[in-house]
Amino acid sequence: MNANSIQKANPGMNDAILQVQHLSMKFGGLVAIGDLSFAAKRGEITALIGPNGAGKTTVFNCITGFYKPSEGMITLNRNDGSSFLLERLPNHEIPARAKVARTFQNIRLFSGMTLLENLLVAQHNKLMKASGYTILGLFGFSGYRKASAESIELARHWLEKADLIDRADDPAGDLPYGAQRRLEIARAMCTGPELLCLDEPAAGLNPKESAALNELLIDIKNTSGASILLIEHDMSVVMQISDHVVVLEYGRKISDGSPQSVRTDPRVIAAYLGVDDEEVETVLTEVGDEDVIEQLDIGPDAAHGPGTSSSYLAGPVSDTVGHSEGERVTVSKGASKAAQVDAKANLPRKPSERATAKSTGKASTAKPRGGRK
């Protein structure tokens, strides 16, 4: 935890495998990500959390080249010292050259191909070179046969890690949901990544599968040398395995630090709890002591409050979050609560000024999201 705070104060350049600087992504008038900066450290599991529609998947899509960011810089420093500006690389070169692999929120497997084939497709570039861009392979060149055998061995290795070896010759579409999630991770690992981006890997898993997934991720982190960037709603997964947590709300970073510091951050709690304007203060006094609040005043300023469009686009989804005291609270989301907490936290204690601060809070809230009753 100590090391974490030092890193936060002074993020070492080569220590960070991924650096996102001033990243913005706009869809027409909608600001999906606004001026986001964070770093993911080498050899660590960094979690990216936030309520639904916060822009987490959009961040992934920018990192992996599916979207071209409107502004900002995404730097990837590979283990061998080379670095890449991901926003400038074409989509398919990001996995191939910058060694970033990803999974998808809605699983994308090659469902009509067997598990083994799925993992072989992931080794496409390597095998393509070995087959002399098909020409040599067509004539049964021995170098290709060797490479092909090696690729099957690598696939076998990851199938064993993901506990799928018994089903290696079954079509991927035939697997149960949890196994499909693990297969997608194994497939991403077969590209030999240095940064593995996982979009909600624990979604839809039962507790047993979720525990197996935790083990797999820890194992990947410890043995393969890949760093992990993780989007997750399941707080038990996040809190157990991540070394570092970045919290987004409305495309802005509202908190960044160790899991422990993030879970006690009033802004985060407010963002997840979606308390009423009047209750913000209560929450603040309940969970946040003065020190924590002062320490973490890096939230968005009032001018960058969420726009109306982002407010009504988000759906009325309920989230269940682990509360700091351990009890679980099911809540409905509200508009940017973190901004309100910020506004309140910086309040002078005089009642007259408090009233003005409250109104700013409301202004930045714009329209409350649908579903709040």
Added chain:
Amino acid sequence: MAVTVSPERDTVATPIQRALKEGFYAGAISLGLFVLFIGLKTGQNMSNELVVTTRWGLLAAVVIATAVGRFLYVAYGQPFMASQKITNVATGLLPASVASRFFQLPWFVAAVVVALLLFVFNSSLAGWVGAEPAGYLQFLRALAIIYVLACVIYYFRAFIHANFTRLGITALVLYPILVVAVLSLNAWSITGGLQGSLKWVDNFGIQILIYVMLAWGLNIVVGLAGLLDLGYVAFYALGAYAYALLATQYGLSFWILLPAAGAMAALWGVLLGFPVLRLRGDYLAIVTLAFGEIIRLVLINWREVTNGSAGISGIPKVSFFGLMSFNVSDPNYIAKVLGIAQSGAYYKIFLYYLILGLCLLTAFVTIRLRRLPVGRAWEALREDEIACRSLGINTTTTKLTAFATGAMFGGFAGSFFAARQGFVSPESFVFLESAIILAIVVLGGMGSLVGIAVAAMVMIGGTEALRELDFLKEIFGPDFTPELYRMLLFGMAMVIVMLWKPRGFVGSREPTAFLKERRAVSGSFTKEGHG
């Protein structure tokens, strides 16, 4: 409170009652459908006036046939099929299958005897019973032969299933030899046999194999990479014209021009691919369709080069690797070199083996490519393009290679077509050809070589066989031409096959690699691709 059930609800209509009702409805519907189609016919009389002829008799026959057919199906067919699924109470076994009851030894022996007798007395039949019954007896003979063959296939079905590919290739290699042998025996002379074999080798053998090759080429694009290409015939045309022009203008040999035509078609595949491949699904289909039409219109209108719709004739024949020629006037004519009787059949048999070789080359390359990374990437592209990109696959070049490879085989087939025909014109490359090739791929089961070959055999062989059904003239009158019903039958066959096997003849997919055992992947998991 007591629930009263009305007595009508309890009585379930007996199958016969239901069948009567449904038969009546079917008759009414077909009457409504056909009253204008069949009941009335417009034509011209001697003074060019429009006359309406009524055909109530024919209409009545069709309507009654429909009604009776529906009645029989509901009354007897459906209960029978249902009973097939119910196990016997006493033995706990399913009833013997229809097929095993249909193919039985006594019947087999009887059919063999009938077929043999009719063969032996073929020539004297007409004298004994008259011309018309003799026609029917010939039909009976054909039925007996089909029954005998079906029995044999049924009996050896497990073996055939296990060795389908090997048996198929053997049969294809032996086919011309068998045809010549059987016909020679029948006519009791080798030259007669050769002469008679022309039709069988050319119309059935070569024709089918050209479509097999085209469909296998298109299979790479549609079946493997999942890119819907409705203009495939353009590459076929490019290959044909490349050979026709270069051979007639520069006198280059087939063996140089075959790869050249393939390369040319592949090049055009890439050129077409560049602008088009960012499109997906329906949009891609429409643009490729347009490409096919553009090529055809260019062929028609660029008269200085292509000679317009008159086409190019006098395309030189293929030589036997330059060693022997098939032109009677040449000094190295095959019959002179080998010292055998002159016959046009040699060239056809040679062409048969040539296209067979080209087909096997296509199959070999396709099978090899599927096991190489590029082939796997094609299939992965069909399954999920976004996932492919997330794995570092360059989807643009992958699509382009699929397009180019498919186009190359189309070009090969085209140059062969030009050499076989000796004449090319834009009329051979209309959209209908693209549609037929695509239909064969879909019918065979996208991605499956065996299924596609069978589909080509059924579809092309079936339409060719319609020309042979002369006895139908006895039934429908002398001006009945079964070939005209080709497209109707083609369409009906497609509907039936798609109802019976929605994924084509071979719906499953062979995996390209395996750890423990190779198990076919059921068609319900594979995707068709979106572009």
